[in-house]
Structures are given as structure tokens and as C-alpha cells.
Amino acid sequence: MKNYLMRPHSGVTRVITSVFIVFSLWACNAPGNTDAGGQSVAVDTATAAATHQDSLKQLLAADTLPPSNKKRVYLTFDDGPNLGTRNLLTILHDENVPATMFLIGLHTGASPEQKLMWSKLQTFPGIELCNHSFSHAWRNKFTPFYQHADSVIADFNHAETLMALKAPIARTPGRNAWRIDSVTRTDLLKNKKVIDTLQSKGGYVLIGWDLEWAFNHRNNQAVQTADQLYAEVNHLFAENKTLTPNNLVILAHDQMWRTADDSLRLVDFIRKLKANPDYELALISNYPGVRRALLNGKQM
Ligand SMILES: [Zn+2]
Helix, strand or coil: CCCCCCCCCCHHHHHHHHHHHHHHHHHHCCCCCCCCCCHHHHHHHHHHHHHHHHHHHHHHHCCCCCCCCCEEEEEEEEEECCCCHHHHHHHHHHHCCCEEEEECHHHHHCCHHHHHHHHHHCCCCCEEEEECCCCHHHHHCHHHHCCCHHHHHHHHHHHHHHHCCCCCEECCCCCCEEEECCEEEECCHHHHHHHHHHHHCCCCEECCCCEECCECCCCCCECCCHHHHHHHHHHHHHCCCCCECCEEEEEEEHHHHCCHHHHHHHHHHHHHHHHCCCEEECCHHHCCCHHHHHHHCCCC
């Protein structure tokens, strides 16, 4: 990878970083070992629940991005840790931008490279780690996977436990589904009820996407150029075609950045966003309604 000049932290980025720290603290307060028996479990659980609520209140109180007229863009990357995660993290560091990673539990130990990337992700500053299931719909067997709510919830819970994820923010594999409080959108209606249950019974906040940076599944290369994707962002905002006005979630995948040449497209795109004074990049916990939904959701 080419080395890029470091840019000084902007005010916005500093705020984002401070939120991330609060988010991390919340994570650290999640219940730990529940193996102990009897009364101590009850005490520990009650203490952890209270601490969790306190931490949530801190998170909510620290509203990171003050109201502004800026349009918010959320970069999200799916299926990591994966080949491509290494370059992605280099870019996020060098460009000093926030991003949200929807991780697959199975991928955290799938190869030495993925294990190494998983270890880096856990301490990488300025990103949020979220749930993209353990098995990725039983390795892309979407139709049978989405037939039974309990096994879908179990798959997400398995990933959450395995990766010790801090907040129940998730993305459904292969489905563009949103569940944030009363916000509901499902791309494939036959899966609606099961995905509803992932919210109502599983307690997950589900994040879909407004725009996908598509990739060629044979060589993992991005379909749109940075210019094309940037034009699509501008168009969706201008035509008010995002799910929430002035907020736009972009889906991309870690494996798109395996090579230095492919990675340059991401650098190019991020720099176009940063150069537009009307836009700001944000973590997904800043998406409208997410914090409120987390507060109303399940106990971690
Ligand atoms: Zn995926």
C-alpha cells in the first residue's frame, strides 16, 4: 500500500473519537463471566444490568455529533475479518475517518490472516464492530436460514458472544432489512416475520443500506468507480431517496480492497466525501433513532 499523508484530526473527527471511547467503555462494562452459580449470578447480573443502563445513559448523553445542516454518510463494511481488511484498516487510519464493520463470527478464526485482522479490529480506534451473524446464513443458504426465527436469533447471539460485541447492532446477511424502533423496511417480504422477530425477540437493531458499492463476485473488484459512487451519493441526497433524509448508509465489503490498486478507489471516494463541506462521516450509532432503540432494547 502506498503511504498517505496523515491529516490533522478535524473537530468532527475528535467528537467522533470521543463517542467511540464512550462506546468502548460501555462495552467494557458488559457482563463478563456468568459461570458462577447461585446468588452471585443474580447479583452480578443485576449489577451488570445497572451498569449497562448507566453506560447507555452516558452514551446517549454524549451526543457526539451536534445538530448541523450537514448530510451524514455512514461507511459500513461487511463480511470481515477477511482478505482486504488489512488494506481497509490502513486506509481508515490514514484518512482518519470513522467506519462501521459488520463482522462474521465464523471469519474471526477462519485463517491466520483473519485471526490477525480480528485481533487488530478489536483495538482499532474510530470504528464500531457490529454483528453480521455467526455463519452468514449458514454460508449463504439464505432461503432455509430465514425460515426459522429461533435459529436465526441463535446464530446472531452466537456471533455476539463469540466476538464480545458491545451493542446489539446487526445487519442481516443477504437481506437489506432495517429495524430501528418503529422504522421497518424489508427487501424480501417473505422473510419479514422472521426478521421482525430478530428485533422483537432477539433485541437487535438492524441496519440496512441506502447504497451499495457493488463488486464483481469473480474478482472482488468494485463495480462503480469512485466518481460514479460519489455521483450516486449526491443524487440520492438531492432526490431525497434515502431511508432517513440527510442520512445515507453505504454498504461495501472488506474483500473489495485486497489489492493496492483496488484500494485506491476507496481512498479516492473517501477523499471526495471529505472534500465536500456539506457532508460528514459518522459511526452507525449516530444514525437517527439507533441510540434510543438501544436504550429500549435488550440487556447486554
Ligand atoms: Zn454479508
